[in-house]
């Protein structure tokens with residue numbers, strides 16, 4: 050098993066791979082969306098390289114691009130950006 | 131087919147003119163080389179604002195804002211018309227004195243406004259930085275999403291019988307008509323050049339210059355802002371010298387995003403975003419809205435304001451070319467003034483009573499410079 054670490058997503062504690070971006074971690078933990086558009090449609094990371102801005106999440110209270118931030122132990126991630 | 135009038139340019143100005151003429155049952159043709167409501171119209175902020183520092187600008191913008199209020203109930207929801215009002219922000223006592231002058235000038239034109247002191251400012255816009263002196267609230271100003279408003283006017287013109295054509299480039303003007311890029315000719319006794327910054331491409335002596343501007347939009351987690359906020363120093367930036375300038379101007383979007391403006395420069399004709407100017411724009415905005423610090427900028431873009439030497443638009447006959455009329459050079463206020471321009475020009479074209487004095491906008495004021503040019 051590759052190393053894992055623990056983060057909270059929308060208040061729920063989960064185990065994710067240690068060596069990856071927040072966007073990839075969400076995906077591997079089974080979250081199909083990173084955010085919702087104004088009309089409520091779920092949106093998900095698309096480009097994986099900081100261009101499309103679809104992977105916006107709040108990390109420890111600050112809005113970030115999930116594909117450009119590496120997961121860290123204890124991170125609070127909210128999918129409400 | 132012969133038209134009563136051909137309108138060149140499907141920005142907000144051309145669309146407003148075509149709509150106005152079509153609804154008077156004139157045979158009108160609107161020609162747009164790209165997309166309707168693109169160019170400066172799509173780049174702009176869509177603040178519908180009365181500006182009072184020049185009496186001509188005041189007359190045109192006050193009349194036009196009243197026309198937008200009449201139009202508002204008919205606009206589609208996607209035009210996002212909202213009566214946010216404008217809050218002009220004063221940083222210190224000197225700017226407070228300027229706010230009081232502004233209030234008197236607006237009142238003389240029948241526009242109500244309220245002076246706001248430091249404590250009231252804090253109450254109505256809690257996100258503003260502490261220590262600002264106050265401001266002037268103009269409740270009747272509004273905001274609109276310009277490309278949708280322009281497309282609506284074009285659709286309404288078409289529904290009233292106008293021949294609206296997008297993707298059609300006018301190559302040149304000829305006596306009594308225009309030649310299109312494919313070489314075909316369209317004829318009309320009145321040709322209206324409403325193509326914004328591109329006017330000199332058809333009439334090389336029309337004094338319109340491009341003045342570049344940057345805008346930036348944030349993501350949705352922005353601090354709450356209720357009015358369109360503009361620093362009182364804005365006019366200094368808009369009408370000041372030819373150098374670069376940056377003024378604080380923020381618009382709350384219904385999505386919870388903030389649209390931040392704006393920069394002004396003449397020397398750059400590329401549409402690229404200049405990071406240095408964007409940084410100045412953000413710094414300026416942060417000085418007024420400290421909560422912007424943690425926000426993400428979603429997109430930044432640039433646009434070109436069609437500027438004239440005296441900052442007034444060109445509306446009326448072009449003396450060098452009989453049958454050719456101008457409706458261009460609306461600089462940074464053309465979304466607002468499109469509706470007044472359409473009414474004024476329509477009245478001039480068909481000898482009807484004018485809604486207000488046309489003289490200040492008459493292209494003939496530059497005739498001395500162009501008497502030998504066509």
Ligand SMILES: Cc1cc2nc3c(=O)[nH]c(=O)nc-3n(C[C@H](O)[C@H](O)[C@H](O)COP(=O)(O)OP(=O)(O)OC[C@H]3O[C@@H](n4cnc5c(N)ncnc54)[C@H](O)[C@@H]3O)c2cc1C
Nearest residue numbers: 139141143163169170171174177300326343433464465466
């Ligand atoms: C950054 C920025 C912010 C702004 N903010 C505001 C604001 O908050 N409030 C406000 O009131 N105004 C604002 N403005 C100003 C406003 O956008 C312009 O004054 C207005 O859009 C001008 O409209 P227009 O129809 O004259 O020109 P445009 O919108 O530029 O339209 C001209 C059209 O003519 C077409 N065309 C050109 N040549 C030809 C040809 N030969 N044949 C056929 N078609 C042709 C072009 O394709 C274009 O679509 C802003 C401008 C900028 C750049």
Ligand code: FES
Nearest residue numbers: 097099100102116
């Ligand atoms: S996935 Fe496109 S910016 Fe992150």
